[in-house]
Amino acid sequence: MATKNQLIANRQNAQNSTGPKTPQGKAIVSLNAVKHGLSAQLTLSTLSKVEGSNVEGTTQPVLSSSRDRDVISTESQADFDLYRQNFLDELDPQGPTESMLADRLITLSWRLKRVTKMQNQTIDALNSPGPPSPLEKLTQSLLAKYQPNDQSSVINNQSQDFPLGRMAIKDFANERVLDRLSIYERRIEHSLYKTLLELQRLNMIRNFNQHE
Known part of the structure; x- marks a missing residue:
């Protein structure tokens, strides 16, 4: 059974591990399913966030229509x-x-x-x-x-x-x-x-x- 100190440490770790915090990072994570195209729910607003980011090594999709x-x-x-x-x-x-x-x-x-x-x-x-x-x-x-x-x-x-x-x-x-x-x-x-x-x-x- 976890001690009180362990529970406090777990809460602090969870607060420090909440995933991407910048708009660019959140937009990139939201496009993870684009690789296979089975569950991706793309929106133009999401794409504009990714296309506006300067993340090294990131492939930025350019789409012209829905x-x-x-x-x-x-x-x-x-x-x-x-x-x-x-x-x-x-x-x-x-x-x-x-x-x-x-x-x-x-x-x-x-x-x-x-x-x-x-x-x-x-x-x-x-x-x-x-x-x-x-x-x-x-x-x-x-x-x-x-x-x-x-x-x-x-x-x-x-x-x-x-x-x-x-x-x-x-x-x-x-x-x-x-x-x-x-x-x-x-x-x-x-x-x-x-x-x-x-x-x-x-x-x-x-x-x-x-x-x-």
Whole structure:
């Protein structure tokens, strides 16, 4: 159980460790999720704070419109524009509220496509041979030293029969990337379905009022 002096020291440490204090630092921290683009909620005011800062080694994104904020460096703006237009043609939003929900729906569905692609590429990356780790090298050397040649070859062949197991071990060693991507996927899906239901509700109200 913590003593009174320890509790006082913990409170003092907490007060001294509250994260960035400058507007530039707070703005940069708020853009941490931009790297993967799955949960970033960018605003022009936030970007202006970052672009106005002079933090060494900081990449300052320059975005020209709200639609640009939905596209990361590995994606095509032209592909997104076509994707967005196809959605708008199908949804046919009327008024500012429906237009806002339609844009939100487009953004969420685009991110859902992105996280699916990231999951597939992560699985491929984890399952790729790559150079053996130091632990794998040590294991192979010990097997070669203490096992007969025929037995060590059998063990090596058996290890190749468990690609999913080896991939899971790599994933856990890399801070469970797939698990985190699945969490992002569920969050995006939840927001997407809520947005879609609200847009459908407004459409029903509008259609009902038009037929009265």
